[in-house]
Amino acid sequence: MERxxxxxEARDPLIIAEGWMKDGKDVAIAxxxxxxxxxxxxxxxxxxxxxxxNFHGSVSGGCVEGAVVTEAVDVIDxxxxxxxxxxxxxxxxxxxxxxxxxxxKVYVERLG
Amino acid sequence: MDPYxxxxxxxxxxxxxxxILVTDLGDGRDRVVREGDRVAGELGAAIAKAFRTGNSGSxxxxxxxxxxxxxxxQPRLVVIGAVHISQALAPMARIAGYPVEIIDPRxxxxxxxxxxxxxxxxxxxxxVLTRQPLDSYTALAALTHDPKIDDFALKAALDxxxxxxxxxxxxxxxxxxxxxxxxxxATADQIARIHAPIxxxxxxxxxxxxxxxxxxxxxxxxxxxxxxxKGAVA
Numbered sequence: 001m002e003r004x005x006x007x008x009e010a011r012d013p014l015i016i017a018e019g020w021m022k023d024g025k026d027v028a029i030a031x032x033x034x035x036x037x038x039x040x041x042x043x044x045x046x047x048x049x050x051x052x053x054n055f056h057g058s059v060s061g062g063c064v065e066g067a068v069v070t071e072a073v074d075v076i077d078x079x080x081x082x083x084x085x086x087x088x089x090x091x092x093x094x095x096x097x098x099x100x101x102x103x104x105k106v107y108v109e110r111l112g
Numbered sequence: 113m114d115p116y117x118x119x120x121x122x123x124x125x126x127x128x129x130x131x132i133l134v135t136d137l138g139d140g141r142d143r144v145v146r147e148g149d150r151v152a153g154e155l156g157a158a159i160a161k162a163f164r165t166g167n168s169g170s171x172x173x174x175x176x177x178x179x180x181x182x183x184x185x186q187p188r189l190v191v192i193g194a195v196h197i198s199q200a201l202a203p204m205a206r207i208a209g210y211p212v213e214i215i216d217p218r219x220x221x222x223x224x225x226x227x228x229x230x231x232x233x234x235x236x237x238x239x240v241l242t243r244q245p246l247d248s249y250t251a252l253a254a255l256t257h258d259p260k261i262d263d264f265a266l267k268a269a270l271d272x273x274x275x276x277x278x279x280x281x282x283x284x285x286x287x288x289x290x291x292x293x294x295x296x297x298a299t300a301d302q303i304a305r306i307h308a309p310i311x312x313x314x315x316x317x318x319x320x321x322x323x324x325x326x327x328x329x330x331x332x333x334x335x336x337x338x339x340x341x342k343g344a345v346a
Contacts, residue, residue, distance in 0.1 A: 014122055014125070015122055021118070029118075031135075031179070034169075034170060043168045044168030044181045107179065109135075111113050111118060112115045
């Protein structure tokens with residue numbers, strides 16, 4: 001595979017996902033498809049996850065990645081895509097909230 | 113995501129070509145649309161807009177919800193000539209979000225001392241542009257008004273479809289330049305795309321003011337670039 005001088009391939013989630021696929025790994029791709037308020041990552045941002053829970057990229061400022069990874073492992077098992085929604089953090093939902101006060105919608109799908 | 117779609121998308125991104133991944137959020141089916149591919153109807157209009165703006169988002173069309181993820185190469189500016197104007201233009205362009213590369217084979221001009229923290233090539237444009245070709249997401253400003261240095265780069269920029277091509281020099285200088293470019297095989301339509309004299313007419317006098325005029329003209333060219341001229345998108 002020819003390396004591009006235009007992409008930071010070592011940190012590019014979609015390039016990493018393609019590499020994982022070539023290595024025979026099961027992969028899920030999470031994409032921010034909608035944001036409201038002060039969401040930390042723009043629409044279109046990716047987090048890519050393998051079946052062991054390794055991940056690259058981001059869909060938030062680190063607030064909800066853990067939850068997305070957990071869901072992604074399910075998506076890899078089932079093959080069924082999921083739409084996740086994360087909102088403002090409150091005391092009961094601190095684990096999966098956005099402390100910035102924004103809301104995001106994340107589409108999680110299996111690669112292949 | 114379809115593995116083939118991912119491979120196609122990454123190949124386009126590696127080649128610095130614009131592409132949009134269109135995902136049907138209802139059934140998860142996806143495909144890659146390249147700039148210039150014809151897509152009909154409401155979806156086609158939304159895709160054309162996403163290519164123009166670079167914004168990703170959801171769109172309702174034909175009774176379905178699609179997510180359009182726009183992958184546009186980052187626009188960049190290549191400057192021929194490590195001259196006084198370039199010293200102002202390079203940091204300004206970088207602040208505006210257009211990474212800059214400067215090419216000038218004259219080693220007395222192209223020194224890191226004059227251009228701290230700027231990608232600088234003290235080489236002939238022929239050599240650099242063969243290694244790192246120009247493309248339609250690149251602006252080219254030729255600022256040496258030396259035919260030996262500028263002409264090859266201008267012809268390469270026109271052939272590559274650079275979104276902006278500007279050339280420094282008086283109208284008289286440009287008239288001679290046009291004759292040379294025609295002789296080297298450029299078409300009249302291509303030559304009409306060259307902004308010369310360079311820069312928006314803001315009455316710029318100092319090198320830094322000329323840099324503002326050039327940068328503004330390049331930004332205007334990028335934000336108003338039409339896909340219609342490429343025979344594209346309904």
